[in-house]
Amino acid sequence: MLSGARSGRRRLAAFAALTLSVSLLTACGDDSGPPTLTWYINPDNGGQGRLAEQCAASSNGAYQVDVQVLPNDASQQREQLVRRLAAQDSSIDLMSLDPPFVAEFANAGFLRPFDPGDVATFTTGVLKGPLTTAYWKDQLVAAPFWANTQLLWYRKSVVQAAGVDPGAAGFTWDAMIKAAEGQNKVVGVQANRYEGYMVWINALVVSAGGEIVGNVEAGKDATPEIASPAGDEAARIVGGLARSPAAPPAMPNAIEEDARSSFQGSRGAFMVNWPYVYNAAKEDVASGGISQSVVDDIGWARYPRVTADRPSRPPLGGINLAVGNFTKHPDQAVALVKCVTSLPNNIAYMLDAGNPAARGAAYDDPKVREAFPMADIIRTSINDAGPRPITPYYNDVSTSVQLTWHPPGEVEAPATPKETATFMSDVLQGKRLL
Structure with a gap:
C-alpha cells in the first residue's frame, strides 16, 4: 500500500532512517526520574492535553506525558504515524487513532495488544459500535476513548x-x-x-x-x-x-x-x-x-x-487509544490508557471537548444530559452504528x-x-x- 515510484520509495526510506535516528538519539537521553510518555493526538480544543496533565498528576510520579498534535486531516494523521512506526519509532508510546486505521496498524505489527487481564477494563460498558473497531484477529489492540x-x-x-x-x-x-x-x-x-x-x-x-x-x-x-x-x-x-x-x-x-x-x-x-x-x-x-x-x-x-x-x-466515528508496539514504557502507557478511558474521564472529556463518550453510562450523567439534550439518541446511534470496513x-x-x-x-x-x-x-x- 505504501509502495509507489522508485523516487517515492527512496524518500520514504530516507524519512524512515531520519526518524529512526532521531528516536535513537532521544532514547540516549537522561533516563533518570519518571519516564515521559509521548502521546500523539488528533487536534481538539485541548481536552486531551488536560486529561494528560490530570492523569500524570494522579499517577503518583509513575510517568509524565508529552502531547504531540497530529494534522487535522485523518489521512495525514495516518501518514505521519505510519512513517514513524515503519521506522520502529520508540517515541510513540500512545496514539489517538481513527478507528478505520486500527486494522491496518495492527496487521503491520505497529500496535501492542492489551494483555488478557486488562481486556475487561477497556471493554466493560463500552457501546457496541466502537467496540467492534478495537479488535484485530480476536485481540484487543485499541481501547475506545470517545465515539461519534x-x-x-x-x-x-x-x-x-x-x-x-x-x-x-x-x-x-x-x-x-x-x-x-x-x-x-x-x-x-x-x-x-x-x-x-x-x-x-x-x-x-x-x-x-x-x-x-x-x-x-x-x-x-x-x-x-x-x-x-x-x-x-x-x-x-x-x-x-x-x-x-x-x-x-x-x-x-x-x-x-x-x-x-x-x-x-x-x-x-x-x-x-x-x-x-x-x-x-x-x-x-x-x-x-x-x-x-x-x-x-x-x-x-x-x-x-x-x-x-x-x-x-x-x-461511526471517534478515537481509539493504542499503545505503540515499540514503546520502551509499555506498563506506564497502559496505565495512561486506563486513566484516560475511565468512565469519569469519559464524562469529563465529553463535557470539555464536546466529543461523545464511548462508555454508555456517561450519557446518564446529569451534566452530560444538560449539555446534550439529544444524549439518548447519540448513545443509541453509536451503539447501533455501522463501522466503515x-x-x-x-x-x-x-x-x-x-x-x-x-x-x-x-x-x-x-x-x-x-x-x-x-x-x-x-x-x-x-x-x-x-
Whole structure:
C-alpha cells in the first residue's frame, strides 16, 4: 500500500532512517526520574492535553506525558504515524487513532495488544459500535476513548410546513428529500472527495443491509461487495439528491462546515452531521453570526433510513487509544490508557471537548444530559452504528470509493457500484495505482 515510484520509495526510506535516528538519539537521553510518555493526538480544543496533565498528576510520579498534535486531516494523521512506526519509532508510546486505521496498524505489527487481564477494563460498558473497531484477529489492540455518530438535524418550522415527522420509525432519505423539494429547501450532506464522503456512502450501504467489501480477513484478496442491491440503493440516493432541487449549492465540495452553513441558512431544512453542530450553532449566536431563533428551530432525530422496513445504521466515528508496539514504557502507557478511558474521564472529556463518550453510562450523567439534550439518541446511534470496513487495506478501499463516486451528480445505479467493485479489486490486487 505504501509502495509507489522508485523516487517515492527512496524518500520514504530516507524519512524512515531520519526518524529512526532521531528516536535513537532521544532514547540516549537522561533516563533518570519518571519516564515521559509521548502521546500523539488528533487536534481538539485541548481536552486531551488536560486529561494528560490530570492523569500524570494522579499517577503518583509513575510517568509524565508529552502531547504531540497530529494534522487535522485523518489521512495525514495516518501518514505521519505510519512513517514513524515503519521506522520502529520508540517515541510513540500512545496514539489517538481513527478507528478505520486500527486494522491496518495492527496487521503491520505497529500496535501492542492489551494483555488478557486488562481486556475487561477497556471493554466493560463500552457501546457496541466502537467496540467492534478495537479488535484485530480476536485481540484487543485499541481501547475506545470517545465515539461519534451522525444525527439527522432538521428545522422544526420546515418539517411542520411539510407535514412530516423525522422522528417517525419509517422516515427515509426519499421522504426527506421529497419534503425538502416541496418546501424549496436543501439537505446538507458531506460530498467532497474526502473521508467524510466515504462516511456517508458507507452509512447508506450498511443501512440498506449490505457492505462495501467482504472477506476482509483475506487482505488484498478481500471481495468488493458494493455492486449489490444495497450499493444500488446508496447510489440512487446520492445521485438523486445531487441532481435534485434539494441539493445545496456546491454540494460536490461540501464538508461538515459547509453542510452546517447551508442548514443554518434561509434554505436549510435537513442535515446529516455530527453532534458538535448543536453547540457550534449556539456559539454562532453568541458571536452574532445567527439569531437565537435559528437554534430554537433546530430539532434532531436518528439517521434516516434507506428503506422504511430496515433501521438505519448511523455513521461511526471517534478515537481509539493504542499503545505503540515499540514503546520502551509499555506498563506506564497502559496505565495512561486506563486513566484516560475511565468512565469519569469519559464524562469529563465529553463535557470539555464536546466529543461523545464511548462508555454508555456517561450519557446518564446529569451534566452530560444538560449539555446534550439529544444524549439518548447519540448513545443509541453509536451503539447501533455501522463501522466503515475493518480491513488493513482500508485506505485503498476508501480511496477507491471516493474516486469512483465523485462527483456525486454523476453517480448512478447500477453503473457506479459496478465500476467501484472493479476498480477496488484492481487496486487491492496491485493492478492499478490510486
